[in-house]
Amino acid sequence: MNEDPHLTFDINTPGLSTGHLVVPAGNDFETLAIPVVSLNKGDGPRILITGANHGNELEGPLVARRLMAWLPEAQTCGRIVIVPVLNPPAVRGSSRNTPIDGLNLNRTFPGRPDGSISERISDALCRVLVTEADIVFDLHSMGPPFISVPMVITHPISDPDLMAKTLRLGQSMKMPITLLWEHNETAGMFDSWVHGQGKIFICTEFGGGVLTLEDLNIYEAGVRNGLINLGVIDGKPEVPPYRQQKACQTLETLLVDKVASPLPGIFEPACSVLQIVQQGDIIGKVHPVDSVSSESLIIRSPSEGTICTIRTGSFVAEDQDLAIIARPVAT
Amino acid sequence: MNEDPHLTFDINTPGLSTGHLVVPAGNDFETLAIPVVSLNKGDGPRILITGANHGNELEGPLVARRLMAWLPEAQTCGRIVIVPVLNPPAVRGSSRNTPIDGLNLNRTFPGRPDGSISERISDALCRVLVTEADIVFDLHSMGPPFISVPMVITHPISDPDLMAKTLRLGQSMKMPITLLWEHNETAGMFDSWVHGQGKIFICTEFGGGVLTLEDLNIYEAGVRNGLINLGVIDGKPEVPPYRQQKACQTLETLLVDKVASPLPGIFEPACSVLQIVQQGDIIGKVHPVDSVSSESLIIRSPSEGTICTIRTGSFVAEDQDLAIIARPVAT
Numbered sequence: 001m002n003e004d005p006h007l008t009f010d011i012n013t014p015g016l017s018t019g020h021l022v023v024p025a026g027n028d029f030e031t032l033a034i035p036v037v038s039l040n041k042g043d044g045p046r047i048l049i050t051g052a053n054h055g056n057e058l059e060g061p062l063v064a065r066r067l068m069a070w071l072p073e074a075q076t077c078g079r080i081v082i083v084p085v086l087n088p089p090a091v092r093g094s095s096r097n098t099p100i101d102g103l104n105l106n107r108t109f110p111g112r113p114d115g116s117i118s119e120r121i122s123d124a125l126c127r128v129l130v131t132e133a134d135i136v137f138d139l140h141s142m143g144p145p146f147i148s149v150p151m152v153i154t155h156p157i158s159d160p161d162l163m164a165k166t167l168r169l170g171q172s173m174k175m176p177i178t179l180l181w182e183h184n185e186t187a188g189m190f191d192s193w194v195h196g197q198g199k200i201f202i203c204t205e206f207g208g209g210v211l212t213l214e215d216l217n218i219y220e221a222g223v224r225n226g227l228i229n230l231g232v233i234d235g236k237p238e239v240p241p242y243r244q245q246k247a248c249q250t251l252e253t254l255l256v257d258k259v260a261s262p263l264p265g266i267f268e269p270a271c272s273v274l275q276i277v278q279q280g281d282i283i284g285k286v287h288p289v290d291s292v293s294s295e296s297l298i299i300r301s302p303s304e305g306t307i308c309t310i311r312t313g314s315f316v317a318e319d320q321d322l323a324i325i326a327r328p329v330a331t
Numbered sequence: 332m333n334e335d336p337h338l339t340f341d342i343n344t345p346g347l348s349t350g351h352l353v354v355p356a357g358n359d360f361e362t363l364a365i366p367v368v369s370l371n372k373g374d375g376p377r378i379l380i381t382g383a384n385h386g387n388e389l390e391g392p393l394v395a396r397r398l399m400a401w402l403p404e405a406q407t408c409g410r411i412v413i414v415p416v417l418n419p420p421a422v423r424g425s426s427r428n429t430p431i432d433g434l435n436l437n438r439t440f441p442g443r444p445d446g447s448i449s450e451r452i453s454d455a456l457c458r459v460l461v462t463e464a465d466i467v468f469d470l471h472s473m474g475p476p477f478i479s480v481p482m483v484i485t486h487p488i489s490d491p492d493l494m495a496k497t498l499r500l501g502q503s504m505k506m507p508i509t510l511l512w513e514h515n516e517t518a519g520m521f522d523s524w525v526h527g528q529g530k531i532f533i534c535t536e537f538g539g540g541v542l543t544l545e546d547l548n549i550y551e552a553g554v555r556n557g558l559i560n561l562g563v564i565d566g567k568p569e570v571p572p573y574r575q576q577k578a579c580q581t582l583e584t585l586l587v588d589k590v591a592s593p594l595p596g597i598f599e600p601a602c603s604v605l606q607i608v609q610q611g612d613i614i615g616k617v618h619p620v621d622s623v624s625s626e627s628l629i630i631r632s633p634s635e636g637t638i639c640t641i642r643t644g645s646f647v648a649e650d651q652d653l654a655i656i657a658r659p660v661a662t
Binding site: 018033035036037055056058059061065068082084085088091093094144145147209210211264266268269287289290291292293296312313314315317 | 349364366367368386387389390392393396399413415416419422423424425475476478540541542595597599600618620621622623624627643644645646648
């Protein structure tokens with residue numbers, strides 16, 4: 001029980017090397033070995049790429065697999081460490097949260113060495129791998145109940161220099177939307193903690209619903225574009241079309257744009273991503289489960305903006321999000 | 332605890348009436364009131380329509396809501412009883428199985444009055460509503476990890492007359508595929524029990540993944556076509572296009588066509604529904620979660636046929652299904 005989290009291999013070995021990040025055993029779970037790849041081409045940016053922070057967001061691990069196919073040859077400098085599946089127990093449970101302790105891993109940062117399994121994973125990640133990185137890419141997706149435009153998202157960062165650097169790197173990925181997300185619930189998030197260390201953190205949100213080839217291609221190209229911007233690979237940025245469009249916008253979503261369900265029920269969406277809505281336009285309906293005689297509730301947009309994310313047909317609890325609606329960034 | 336399952340209203344009231352099917356309390360859960368609608372236009376077929384047998388299959392409840400919008404006017408004879416949400420606890424949990432007892436409701440038929448909540452739901456349904464019906468439509472969908480062609484499915488039925496009647500009614504719905512499904516795991520299924528009563532049972536399987544407007548339109552038209560065939564509404568059958576096609580095929584899938592994952596991992600599909608594959612064609616890959624150095628496993632089709640259902644990108648446990656591949660019915 002006194003073991004420290006550690007790597008089974010030296011990430012500074014030249015070229016490609018693989019092994020595991022060992023998360024020590026605790027009261028709730030045995031020792032966990034998380035697969036890790038290192039691609040070391042010497043001096044240059046030290047980059048950490050993580051996937052499957054949440055266990056039902058599998059675009060990240062698949063994109064990580066794709067990167068591993070061509071990065072060993074393409075990379076010219078720096079060190080790229082990839083953790084395709086950060087939360088193996090949650091992936092095995094097809095679950096957003098870690099089934100063993102019920103926690104959302106992305107609300108446990110920086111973790112605790114004597115905590116539950118999620119807290120021990122974030123502790124191991126922070127102490128062993130984040131300390132060794134200058135820049136972190138955390139590859140999320142929206143998860144099955146949502147459909148989302150491929151986006152780079154960032155919460156507002158209090159340090160203006162770090163905010164500008166983060167936005168510039170995010171925009172260099174040339175995804176359909178780079179989103180500034182005003183958000184209340186940031187305690188224990190991976191990005192907040194990495195920002196607090198003065199490091200650049202890129203969070204990507206993708207797909208949801210059904211995993212598509214179109215999304216995977218955009219995701220892979222976006223990460224590649226970011227790595228070109230960082231100078232660790234050569235090449236020209238690529239912008240695969242998303243729903244026949246190649247536009248890249250920077251938008252923001254404010255607390256006043258939040259659309260949550262006022263009551264529980266079955267959500268039936270009435271709009272699609274990239275659609276521009278006016279204040280008062282119908283977003284969808286919530287159908288009650290307990291009664292066939294009561295009316296369904298019509299949900300309207302609180303503001304004018306672009307639908308970045310829409311819940312698909314699924315049960316929604318009271319106050320759960322139905323959509324992300326975003327507007328041009330105020331200047 | 333000695334209360335019997337019952338309805339809070341008389342389904343023989345002329346015209347539209349609504350109320351609840353009361354499932355008595357047990358050791359694990361309080362009294363459950365399941366919303367029920369009856370549309371009674373006198374003599375004619377007695378039809379029962381159920382949705383959300385599984386809590387993450389929400390096409391059924393949405394189609395039921397649509398039927399309720401026009402059936403009161405369109406129906407000319409007979410009695411149609413609709414239970415839009417058969418399993419409210421599973422819908423509230425966004426879960427295939429009932430969260431309270433962990434059971435798959437569709438493996439508990441005909442249930443037990445002194446059993447757990449799922450067994451009490453199936454007992455109440457069988458004793459109170461199935462006894463009052465000649466024909467049952469159970470509106471399923473494939474659930475989020477799959478994408479499926481809209482289908483009527485039936486397991487082989489030993490009574491040749493009932494088999495022929497079931498197939499004829501299924502085909503009258505004019506869905507893209509009517510599927511004869513050879514299947515080992517039928518103990519406790521709703522269809523097997525209703526077939527055992529000598530009654531017609533129609534099971535529809537739809538969508539999965541993301542709930543789409545295209546699927547809902549086909550689903551609604553299919554049920555309407557079936558009700559026209561049964562003579563309870565007037566009108567001409569409609570065949571909305573599915574992926575630009577209007578073909579209706581009858582196919583069968585045999586045990587030898589089964590494609591299951593030989594090991595756990597992240598499934599990445601490489602084919603799409605309606606695609607025709609040859610024996611040996613690549614269906615997808617399974618990527619291991621525990622290692623970055625081991626190879627991903629390529630999954631190949633065991634037979635020639637049409638892809639009716641394909642798992643989308645999701646974690647798959649050992650021996651879980653990856654696809655349904657079907658062939659023309661042997662004559």
